[in-house]
Amino acid sequence: MAHGRSGCGEPRAARRGVFVSERYARQTVLPEVGSDGQARIAAATVLVVGAGGLGSPVLQYLGGAGIGRLVIVDPDQVEESNLHRQPLYRMSDLGASKAQAAGAALRAANPAVAIATVPERLTPGNVAGLLAQTDLAVDATDSLAATYVLSDACQRAGKPLVSASVLGLAGYVGAFCGGAPSYRAVFPEMPQRAGSCSQLGVLGTAVGVIGTLQAQMVLSILLNLEPSVLGRLVCVDFRTLRIGGFSFANATEPAETPLSFIAIEDVTRADTVIDLRSAAEAPQSPIAAALRIGVDELADGACELPRDGRIVLCCRSGVRAWRAARALERRGHRHLALIAFG
Numbered sequence: 001m002a003h004g005r006s007g008c009g010e011p012r013a014a015r016r017g018v019f020v021s022e023r024y025a026r027q028t029v030l031p032e033v034g035s036d037g038q039a040r041i042a043a044a045t046v047l048v049v050g051a052g053g054l055g056s057p058v059l060q061y062l063g064g065a066g067i068g069r070l071v072i073v074d075p076d077q078v079e080e081s082n083l084h085r086q087p088l089y090r091m092s093d094l095g096a097s098k099a100q101a102a103g104a105a106l107r108a109a110n111p112a113v114a115i116a117t118v119p120e121r122l123t124p125g126n127v128a129g130l131l132a133q134t135d136l137a138v139d140a141t142d143s144l145a146a147t148y149v150l151s152d153a154c155q156r157a158g159k160p161l162v163s164a165s166v167l168g169l170a171g172y173v174g175a176f177c178g179g180a181p182s183y184r185a186v187f188p189e190m191p192q193r194a195g196s197c198s199q200l201g202v203l204g205t206a207v208g209v210i211g212t213l214q215a216q217m218v219l220s221i222l223l224n225l226e227p228s229v230l231g232r233l234v235c236v237d238f239r240t241l242r243i244g245g246f247s248f249a250n251a252t253e254p255a256e257t258p259l260s261f262i263a264i265e266d267v268t269r270a271d272t273v274i275d276l277r278s279a280a281e282a283p284q285s286p287i288a289a290a291l292r293i294g295v296d297e298l299a300d301g302a303c304e305l306p307r308d309g310r311i312v313l314c315c316r317s318g319v320r321a322w323r324a325a326r327a328l329e330r331r332g333h334r335h336l337a338l339i340a341f342g
Contacts, residue, residue, distance in 0.1 A: 023110070024066050037223045038066065044222050045069040047130055049122045049150060050140035051102040052076070053202065054164055056088040057211030058140055058218075063106040065219060069114040070106065071134055074098040075121040075342075085204030121342050122146045125263030127153040136178070136221060138214055139163035144190055145318030145340035149261050151176055151183035160230060162217045164210050169203055171210040174233035174248070175217050181231060184258060185251040190322040206238045259325050261318060262337045271337075272306055274298070276315040276324055286341060287314065295320050299327040307333070314339040 021028075028038045046067050048055055051074040062070060078086075078093040078101055093101040099117040106115055120126065122141070131137060131153050139150050139161060147163055154161040160178030165171060176183050213234060220229045231249030236242075264286055267273060275282065275290040276298075285292075297303055305311060311333060313321040318340035325336045 042068045045134045047071045047134040047137040049073045051098045053085040053207035054140035054211040056086045061215035071116045072099045073118040136160045155182040166207045169238040172235045173213045175229045181251040186248045271310045271312045273312045276320045295324045298324045310335045312337045
């Protein structure tokens, strides 16, 4: 037997080295990447929250680029209505955990990338732990509450956040925190109402383009490309094919104490908890002691609430809780917290 020529040992490692080199050859030849840049990409751990319409292209292109480790967070299962805009999945994935199905697809495409799957919702209770093990976060969710929670955590940790949103035929992507202003600095207020893809619709190619731009921003940050994308926001109108954007590098953080989302586990007996959903919408609240009061009742002062202690406002998405909190602030309440049940 020839020395080490049995198909194992050093020759096999050498063949694997050639394979890896060939896989990334078209990007390492770029002067902006090179072997040093590829090494930075391979050393990075990226947290991707959401494995849906935005998360699919983000994960595919980051996995293809050779990110060292991807942490995928998504609580949902694959549904047939997802497939027109989420090419990461197949009919055989229907009913499976999105995080786990995404992980399997990425491992099959590039086994050199380490994948961690977390089939859970991002919450104020788990965000710090998830972020601690990563270098950069991607917000590919369809939840404004999750966006604020993730931005707050990234701002505290000093880590970049690439966040995006698409609805209908328009979308945006921006790079926040990590030395740039936070999401709150650009969007200090939630909208009065928030639509969803299931309600208002979305074009698959729109989320594909915006998700790909998210992946590009992540690589730009990891490669330290200049000018930096941190503090930049790009908007795309897919109806007119107009692309705009602006710099928010000089935006200031809100001066007042921000309305913050908390985990259900953070509620104490001393809190006054208000579930803003109707009994028809949610027959049973996850917090047994919660009062059932609507936003309008709070806004017009129809009910008297204690002035001492914290008031915790809850709803499904967080939007009504935000509106109710602002109404209570106008009535002099200051110790407020929010919960989005999801």
